[in-house]
Amino acid sequence: MLNLARLQVFREVVTCGSFSAAADALSYTQSAVSQSVARLEAETGAALVVRDRKGVRPTEAGATLLRHAELILTQARAAEAELDAILGLRAGRLRVASFPSGGETLMPPAVARFRRAHPEVALTLVEGEPEEIGPRIRSGDVDLGLLYEFPGAHRAGLRPSVGLRARRLLDDPMHVALPAEHPLVGVSRLRLADLCHEQWVQTSSTSPCARHVVRTCLDSGFAPDVAFESDDYDTVQGLVAAGVGVALIPQLALSRLHSGVVVRSLTPSSPSRRVTVATLPGAGVAPAARSMIQVLSDVAARHRERARSTDPAVD
Amino acid sequence: MLNLARLQVFREVVTCGSFSAAADALSYTQSAVSQSVARLEAETGAALVVRDRKGVRPTEAGATLLRHAELILTQARAAEAELDAILGLRAGRLRVASFPSGGETLMPPAVARFRRAHPEVALTLVEGEPEEIGPRIRSGDVDLGLLYEFPGAHRAGLRPSVGLRARRLLDDPMHVALPAEHPLVGVSRLRLADLCHEQWVQTSSTSPCARHVVRTCLDSGFAPDVAFESDDYDTVQGLVAAGVGVALIPQLALSRLHSGVVVRSLTPSSPSRRVTVATLPGAGVAPAARSMIQVLSDVAARHRERARSTDPAVD
DNA sequence: CAACTACATTAGCGTTGCTGATGCTCAACC
């Protein structure tokens, strides 16, 4: 197997025309150059240069090897340059998956920031539920996933981030959505138990959110009377506005508020889902992914700031 | 600087999908593979593979490096193959220079044999005088030179083969060319001194052959009376046939004998020039050149056989 | 819980690939 370092020495020898000059150019000793070329000749079994009084000249075999060496060394430099570009975020790609409401709220500003910082990284974003995103990360299908999970869900089943490296971004509280003219709108310090006789609108009963709503209601002493199910929170809002029932909606899904809906936080605290960003475990997190995690953390912090100043406790 | 052996290991790892499988494929230990990849990652500063339960998968940086590695390794294999081809005389070229009469007599059968043995070596032949051929060998302009030189010429000037590796092929005797009806044609045991009153035709006075003729005549006690000079031995024969004078002509230049010319060898011995094949000195003689030297030796031996059986002593 | 299979780590040892010193050859120059 040829040795790139030796090829480089050989090339320098030919271009310089002498071992000594090549040694100077490479900051080697003449001895090292001599030994390198001798070893190359031993490996190839061919005389590569003819030794002359004033230096050396390539033989035919040497000229042939040199021709290839130029190509090989150019290729090697190109490879190193492209790796450096990826590491320096001047190239490469980043594939991100997000749950729907995260993709609508957190991702747009994060994508904008990331693109501004690293315009040459090709960014793709797909949406899906956490239980789909986890496997896609594990399979290497995407590099980064925006997930949520509910505390205690590990009892009910596998958490989507199991086997992944997940970083907590924020806690997304679930608020009560009431029809605008609902009698409880004016009540301060609304408790979940106050809603025990309401009809409920929620996401499909197998979804983590719905399971968590039911679990929380049961903790408050009642089983929710589910009047309707929809996995789209805009539809849920429409149903609430139409008076079909009340709902617990994550704050991230309330970025667009239906005019016929009033949002109230719960006392003593709203149930909440934990939003995390997950990658494959281990040290092998791509620079682009690492950078995006940082961006997402900033965006999440900003989101928490804004959320604190607009807490819909009483309105 | 990248290392081709490590790149090969890395490629095998990716294609096999695990360190252990790659180790088996390469007849290495799993440890060696692990260390190779770890070193490659340290050198590039990038995680190249993600370690998984069932093996490994390349990261983006790894996939990029792999793409380049395929090219580089292919190039390297091509280089090795081409070198092997040259060494095995299945490729390459050979540039030969010859003095004119050697080019007409010795080279044609040598070229024919060489081409039959190594049809894929590109062969070129140029003609010139020995004093031009020597520098062309030294400058690397040609690989092999067919030369002649006269014993004792080192006193008169620089021999063309100085500083070269010259192998003796044959001694080419110079015979006397007489007009067919010349009175000395019937004389047996012709001596050079018998020609002291003749007029002479010879090559130009600065040429080694002419110098040698003059020197030999002086050794025999007379200065030749030069009636005409021509560097073309066919012209010399024509002049001799026309009765302009007599001439000393090397046997190699007598392959085509003019009908009006009779050739006689001299007693006690004809003066002769030494025909050699020369290359650059040192061990770096190309395989093609080495092979051609062997072919020329065979051709020269055959020529000596034929010459012995047709010695024109008396006719 | 044990066995299996993956990669990681470590010690050991021969090889590689430098440096620095020395030797050799040839050409040029007193």
Place this chain on the structure above:
DNA sequence: GGTTGAGCATCAGCAACGCTAATGTAGTTG
């Protein structure tokens, strides 16, 4: 004709490389 200088070769020494063999660690499987 001896000295000097420029070139390559060679050698000892030493650090780094790159392998093997043995062992460690983690997750999966029976």
